[in-house]
Amino acid sequence: MSKTTKALAIMGVVAGLGVAALPMSSYAATDTASFGVQVTLDDYISVESATAEDAYVTITGVTNNGGIGTGTNDITVKTNNKSGYYLQISAAETDLKNTTAGEASTIPAGKPQQGTSAWGYKAAADGVTNVTIETAAADYAAVGTTPTTIATGAKETSDDGDKITLTFGATASASQAQGTYQGQVTVTATSGEAPSA
Amino acid sequence: MRLFNFIKKSKACALLFLAVAAVLSMSPATHAVDVPDFRLQVSPTRNNIGNLEPGQTYEGTFKVQNTGKNDFKYNLTVAPYTVQGQNYDPDYSKNTEYTEITDWIVLSEEKGGVEVNGVDEIKYKIQVPSDAPGGSQSAAILVSLDEENASESTGVQTVRQAAYLIYANISGDTRSTGQVLENKIPSILFAPPVIATSVVENTGNIYTRAEYLLEVKSFFGGKVAYTNADNKDGQTIFPNTERYHEVAWEDAPQIGLFKVKQTIKIFDQVSEVEKVVFICPIWFLIIIIAVIGVVIFWIVSRIFKRRTA
Numbered sequence: 001m002s003k004t005t006k007a008l009a010i011m012g013v014v015a016g017l018g019v020a021a022l023p024m025s026s027y028a029a030t031d032t033a034s035f036g037v038q039v040t041l042d043d044y045i046s047v048e049s050a051t052a053e054d055a056y057v058t059i060t061g062v063t064n065n066g067g068i069g070t071g072t073n074d075i076t077v078k079t080n081n082k083s084g085y086y087l088q089i090s091a092a093e094t095d096l097k098n099t100t101a102g103e104a105s106t107i108p109a110g111k112p113q114q115g116t117s118a119w120g121y122k123a124a125a126d127g128v129t130n131v132t133i134e135t136a137a138a139d140y141a142a143v144g145t146t147p148t149t150i151a152t153g154a155k156e157t158s159d160d161g162d163k164i165t166l167t168f169g170a171t172a173s174a175s176q177a178q179g180t181y182q183g184q185v186t187v188t189a190t191s192g193e194a195p196s197a
Numbered sequence: 198m199r200l201f202n203f204i205k206k207s208k209a210c211a212l213l214f215l216a217v218a219a220v221l222s223m224s225p226a227t228h229a230v231d232v233p234d235f236r237l238q239v240s241p242t243r244n245n246i247g248n249l250e251p252g253q254t255y256e257g258t259f260k261v262q263n264t265g266k267n268d269f270k271y272n273l274t275v276a277p278y279t280v281q282g283q284n285y286d287p288d289y290s291k292n293t294e295y296t297e298i299t300d301w302i303v304l305s306e307e308k309g310g311v312e313v314n315g316v317d318e319i320k321y322k323i324q325v326p327s328d329a330p331g332g333s334q335s336a337a338i339l340v341s342l343d344e345e346n347a348s349e350s351t352g353v354q355t356v357r358q359a360a361y362l363i364y365a366n367i368s369g370d371t372r373s374t375g376q377v378l379e380n381k382i383p384s385i386l387f388a389p390p391v392i393a394t395s396v397v398e399n400t401g402n403i404y405t406r407a408e409y410l411l412e413v414k415s416f417f418g419g420k421v422a423y424t425n426a427d428n429k430d431g432q433t434i435f436p437n438t439e440r441y442h443e444v445a446w447e448d449a450p451q452i453g454l455f456k457v458k459q460t461i462k463i464f465d466q467v468s469e470v471e472k473v474v475f476i477c478p479i480w481f482l483i484i485i486i487a488v489i490g491v492v493i494f495w496i497v498s499r500i501f502k503r504r505t506a
Contacts (some may be wrong), residue, residue, distance in 0.1 A: 044240035047342075047357040048233040048265060055344035058352040073355050076233065081242060086287055096353070119353075149286040159230045168353050181351045188339065190287045190360040191242035193433055 045079040045191045048161075059119070059170050068112045068140075068169040075187050077153065078161035083192025084130070084153035087164055089121065091143045091185045096170065100179035107181050109142035112171040118142075119170035121185070123150040128162045130154040140169050143185050153192075236265035237342050239359040245433070246365035249334075252327040258320050259361050261340055263311035270310045270343040273319065275302045278337040278362055283396060283441035287360065289337055295402075295436060298334035298365070301325055308343070323365070331369025332402035333436050337362050364404060364433070372401040377461045377468035378439060386476045389449035393459040395442050395468075399434040406431045407463040411444040416454035416473060423449070434463060452476055 049055055054073055062069030079085050095106035096119050110118035120140035125131045130153060137150035151164050166187070240260050249255055263269060276289040277296030292299070305320035321338065341358040348354075379396040397407045409430040413423040423446045434440050444459065458471040 042241035044238050044262070045242050045359050046236050046238035046262075046264065047359055048236035049342070049344070049357060050231075050233045052234050052267070052344070054234075054355070055342075055357075056348040056352055056354050058348060058350040060350075062351060069351075071352055073353075075355070075357065078238075079242075088287065090290070096351070146281075146290045147286070147288055149284075152284075166355070170351070180349060182348075182354070184354040184356060186341065186356045186358050188287075188289070188358040188360055190337075190362070193243070193285075 041080070043079065043081045043191060045081065045085055045189050046077070046161075047187065047189045048076045048078075050074060050076065057166075057168050059168055062170045062172050064172045064176055065115065065174050066171070067114050068171050070167055070169045073166045073168070074163050075166060076161040076163045077151075077189045078157045079153065079189075079191050080156050081191040082156055084155050084157075085192055086149050086190045087151040087153075088147035088149050088188045088190070089137075089143055089166075089185055090145060090147040090188070091183065092145065093183065094143050094145060096181035096183040098177060098179035099182050103177055103179045105177040105179065107170060107172065107176065109144070111140045111142065112169045114171055115173060116171060117173040117176045119168065119181075119183070121150075121166055121168050124165045124167070125151060125162060126165070128164075131162050131164070133164075147188060233265050234267050235269050235342060235344070235357075236263070237269065237271060237340060237357060237359055238262040238264050239340055239361050242360070243362035244364075246323075246363065248368055249323070249325050249365045250368050251325055251329045253325045255323040255325070255365070256320065257323070257363070258318050259338070261309070261311060261317040261319055263313055263315050266313065268310060268312045268315075270308065271317075272308045272341050272343050273304055273306065274339045274341070275299050275304065276337050276339050278335040278360075278364070280435060280438055283439050285438075285440055287337070287362075289339065289360070294330070295333050295335060297329070298323065298363070299336045301329075301334075302336055302338070302363070304338070319361075321363075323363070325367060329367050329369070331367050331371045333364065333366055333404040335362070335364035335404075335435065364435075366403040371403045373403060373405065373464045374401040375399045375405070375407070375434065375463035376466055377463065380459055380461055380468045380470040382457050382459055382470055382472040382474065384472055384474060386449075386474065387479050387482075389447070389451065389476060391446040391449045391455070391457060391474055391476070393444045393457065393470075395444075395459065395461050396439050397434055397442070397461060397463045398439045399436050399463065401464065402436045404433055404435045405464060407434050407440070407442070407461060409442055409444045410460040410462075411446065412458045412460075413446055413449075413474075414456045414458075416456055419456070422446075422455060449476060451478055452481060 057071040057073040059071040094109035098105045107117045112118045122140050123137040277292045277299045279288045279291050281288045303322045338361045382393045453476050455474050457474045461468045
């Protein structure tokens with residue numbers, strides 16, 4: 001078979017397939033029907049843990065008489081509410097308790113400082129716009145039983161959400177008993193109120 | 198030249214280059230949002246019920262959604278909902294005469310679990326006692342992720358939680374009184390936007406919506422430059438609270454002279470303030486000051502010259 005014959009054969013096959021495909025598009029029904037499509041979305045608010053380990057923040061580097069030991073935790077908030085959101089922190093019990101058997105010592109909530117026993121938190125939101133980190137949360141502060149606002153979002157968040165980084169810091173005095181100290185905080189996200197709701 | 202010749206000779210390299218370029222040019226459009234291990238989502242986020250009668254039973258629902266990568270368990274608690282300060286920061290720890298509704302709410306479940314991309318519809322019932330006092334009542338249903346603490350190191354467990362708010366006015370002995378404490382418009386701005394601020398107080402015992410109307414007219418001619426009359430701002434004001442509010446004209450020009458009026462309404466109280474607002478960039482102000490300085494210098498120097506002549 002010459003090259004010309006081959007080329008003609010290939011073109012013939014392609015043309016044949018094209019003709020075969022034509023009816024599917026050219027003989028489609030010409031009747032038209034119109035219908036409306038409606039999607040209703042309520043407002044929402046979400047909080048997330050990027051990884052399962054985020055549920056627990058290990059505070060490392062805490063030594064008697066030493067500097068501030070720290071651990072960080074990212075909280076991402078998303079909302080489509082035009083008035084944004086409030087992110088707050090609170091604790092039912094504010095002390096870190098020594099979980100070692102037979103021990104009853106605690107590290108109280110407060111501003112951690114070398115030479116004293118205290119633990120606290122601070123917040124940051126690097127690279128996120130329309131978020132205000134409240135003054136009280138910009139430096140180490142004690143967690144209270146009443147919810148304290150750590151960040152407010154002024155409007156709906158982007159698809160990536162607003163990532164707020166919480167840093168927990170703790171210090172131990174010279175007399176702080178050895179052991180493992182643990183506590184629990186609750187971080188609550190509440191939507192704002194849309195102005196025209 | 199050698200490189201050019203090499204590429205020219207090597208069709209494979211050229212094709213590879215084109216493929217890489219195509220992939221690189223596509224990547225911004227195909228940006229995917231990371232899905233976290235756990236994401237607790239509540240929707241909608243509030244129920245402004247309106248009026249309820251003593252003895253009435255009200256039924257409502259909301260959704261707990263799992264939009265993360267793993268199944269999760271959750272806990273539900275009913276808490277009092279009040280607000281702190283003029284910025285209305287939520288408070289779920291304080292019981293007042295306006296949070297008795299907390300005891301009237303019955304949940305269909307107090308804990309549950311949702312599979313990935315699953316939705317749980319939470320049903321709740323509000324059974325208003327027949328002797329319920331008239332006035333506002335507010336509560337929150339708090340949905341918290343139930344994550345176990347398996348760590349044995351020093352640290353803090355962080356429980357993530359989202360709030361669903363509920364509020365209603367109970368019919369009966371009610372008072373609808375309020376006042377506008379502040380209604381402020383700035384006179385000089387160095388840059389847009391024009392922001393009018395206010396503080397209103399609800400001195401009654403039912404919650405209401407305060408309305409905020411902003412109207413901007415050009416100083417010369419009085420042509421309307423902006424108004425939110427078709428979509429007035431409104432905010433819920435709870436009893437015995439003061440609330441701060443801002444209304445902004447975001448698209449105001451960089452320079453201009455306007456008449457700005459803010460009208461605020463709470464119950465039957467209306468406050469109206471109108472001011473002339475001058476938007477003037479700092480560089481323009483410096484030029485004006487410099488021009489005035491030059492003119493003064495010129496006048497003084499002329500006077501001085503005349504005297505010496």
